[in-house]
Amino acid sequence: MRTEYANIEPFITKDGSIIRELMHPDGGGSEKQSVAEAIVPMGSSTLAHRHPVAEEIYHITTGSGRMTLDSDVFEVNAGDTVLINSGVSHKIENTGSEDLKILCCCSPAYSHKDTELLE
Template sequence: MKTEYEKVQPYQTKDGSEIRELMHPALHGNRRQSLAEAVVAPGATTLLHRHHETEELYHITHGHGLMTLGDARFEVKPGDTVAILPGTPHRIENTGHNPLHILCACSPPYAHDDTEILVQDLA
């Protein structure tokens, strides 16, 4: 299986980020995980949300941000990786002047149905 970046069409997720599904079972035939690239515009923040089933890994490839993970808030930069356990409220803010690019690995694969937008704000 192989995908080509320029042929993958981006879309908006429930949390407000732009996503390219680089590899997803519903589209590509792999089975137990998905890999996507999220892009957050300068000054933008994704909506606070959680996934009940999915564990995520965020790997920052470009840009700088402020990660909210449960009660913790910390800066992220290229090369940083964050583990997001199921049920953990999270969001990310782009604090830089360029787009923030994040590789998102999900197991089980990302599903809109597993994303709960949270009304309360942890800020």
């Protein structure tokens, strides 16, 4: 199965990021996981949230930001990869001078129903 970036419509997730689902069971052909591009514009951040079921991996492809995992706060830059275990509160803030772009991998696949907003 193959998807084409130009044909994928972006949408806003519950946490406030702009998402393109590059591969997802609801249309991309995968069965158990999803991969998406998330964009956090300059000067903005996602809302703190957690996923009770899904584990996520964020790979920063462009930009820089500040990642919060529960009470741990640290800087992230292009090339960094962050594991977000299920149940862990997290958010990311764009602290750079360009859009923060993140490759987000979720297992099981991302679902609005598995997203609990915390703010």
